[in-house]
Amino acid sequence: xxxxxxxxxxxxxxxxxxxxxxxxxxxxxxxxxxxxxxxxxxxxxxxxxxxxxxxxxxxxxxxxxxxxxxxxxxxxxxxxxxxxxxxxxxxxxxxxxxxxxxxxxxxxxxxxxxxxxxxxxxxxxxxxxxxxxxxxxxxxxxxxxxxxxxxxxxxxxxxxxxxxxxxxxxxxxxxxxxxxxxxxxxxxxxxxxxxxxxxxxxxxxxxxxxxxxxxxxxxxxxxxxxxxxxxxxxxxxxxxxxxxxxxxxxxxxxxxxxxxxxxxxxxxxxxxxxxxxxxxxxxxxxxxxxxxxxxxxxxxxxxxxxxxxxxxxxxxxxxxxxxxxxxxxxxxxxxxxxxxxxxxxxxxxxxxxxxxxxxxxxxx
Numbered sequence: 001x002x003x004x005x006x007x008x009x010x011x012x013x014x015x016x017x018x019x020x021x022x023x024x025x026x027x028x029x030x031x032x033x034x035x036x037x038x039x040x041x042x043x044x045x046x047x048x049x050x051x052x053x054x055x056x057x058x059x060x061x062x063x064x065x066x067x068x069x070x071x072x073x074x075x076x077x078x079x080x081x082x083x084x085x086x087x088x089x090x091x092x093x094x095x096x097x098x099x100x101x102x103x104x105x106x107x108x109x110x111x112x113x114x115x116x117x118x119x120x121x122x123x124x125x126x127x128x129x130x131x132x133x134x135x136x137x138x139x140x141x142x143x144x145x146x147x148x149x150x151x152x153x154x155x156x157x158x159x160x161x162x163x164x165x166x167x168x169x170x171x172x173x174x175x176x177x178x179x180x181x182x183x184x185x186x187x188x189x190x191x192x193x194x195x196x197x198x199x200x201x202x203x204x205x206x207x208x209x210x211x212x213x214x215x216x217x218x219x220x221x222x223x224x225x226x227x228x229x230x231x232x233x234x235x236x237x238x239x240x241x242x243x244x245x246x247x248x249x250x251x252x253x254x255x256x257x258x259x260x261x262x263x264x265x266x267x268x269x270x271x272x273x274x275x276x277x278x279x280x281x282x283x284x285x286x287x288x289x290x291x292x293x294x295x296x297x298x299x300x301x302x303x304x305x306x307x308x309x310x311x312x313x314x315x316x317x318x319x320x321x322x323x324x325x326x327x328x329x330x331x332x333x334x335x336x337x338x339x340x341x342x343x344x345x346x347x348x349x350x351x352x353x354x355x356x357x358x359x360x361x362x363x364x
Contacts, residue, residue: 046068066093090112188211237298243275244282270346280333280340289358294311
């Protein structure tokens with residue numbers, strides 16, 4: 001023989017606002033008879049002070065007598081409202097007129113029952129408890145929705161900032177490097193055309209050609225930083241290997257790139273984000289870490305997700321101190337990585353402390 005699910009459930013805790021102990025006992029008997037599968041625990045109070053003190057505990061519902069010399073449902077409802085308590089109150093009375101019933105419901109009572117019909121009390125209690133659970137769930141969802149809306153607004157603002165920062169970085173690269181190289185090339189070509197000395201003209205032209213070749217290399221580097229060609233041609237592992245090699249070799253860093261899992265084909269948008277995160281992490285390492293070795297691990301997860309880990313053996317840093325406050329020249333790289341990951345719908349964790357290297361982990 002199986003036990004009833006209700007028998008294993010926690011008891012229903014009821015706060016009874018009643019000046020007559022016998023009536024509380026009668027309510028308990030009526031509840032047991034009408035709903036023998038469920039357990040009820042009744043706690044009696046009969047004035048404002050004991051009622052307020054009892055509210056420090058959690059009750060499923062309040063059963064309040066309508067006619068008491070020292071207390072009333074209206075006073076109880078005012079206390080509940082002042083405390084913002086969600087506990088539902090049900091009026092229990094011997095007799096109540098229609099006007100009084102409507103008034104007490106308008107003041108916040110969830111229902112009422114006369115003492116000659118206590119057999120219906122379990123259904124009323126279950127209904128107000130269900131309404132409370134539904135209201136609590138709606139409030140929780142509303143809070144989550146509001147929090148999500150605030151995060152979305154914040155993320156949208158950060159997206160604009162990140163885009164402007166990206167445009168500024170590209171603008172500087174074009175102006176400071178490529179623009180100057182092209183300007184120098186043009187100057188040498190004009191000099192070659194004006195020169196009457198053939199040897200000097202050849203020298204000017206040769207220098208201009210060298211500058212043109214340098215401009216092509218700068219353009220390739222800039223194009224690679226935006227989206228490596230290897231990503232579309234050879235896949236993410238090859239693109240990451242190339243990105244690491246481009247940054248680590250000139251800085252004389254030992255490096256290793258490993259991967260686990262099957263790389264999806266075609267790659268999703270998160271693949272280009274992974275390459276950019278690797279580039280930014282390595283750039284930070286070269287600039288600040290004084291590291292000798294760096295390791296990059298890729299892991300391909302179900303549903304096209306990508307896990308990325310970048311570890312160096314450098315000097316590390318105080319993460320709390322560096323990431324506290326607004327983005328600045330000191331932390332703009334880290335904030336850029338965090339923003340880029342969040343805008344792609346992923347999450348990024350940085351583990352470090354002074355003297356122990358840095359581990360950057362992202363799931364995209």
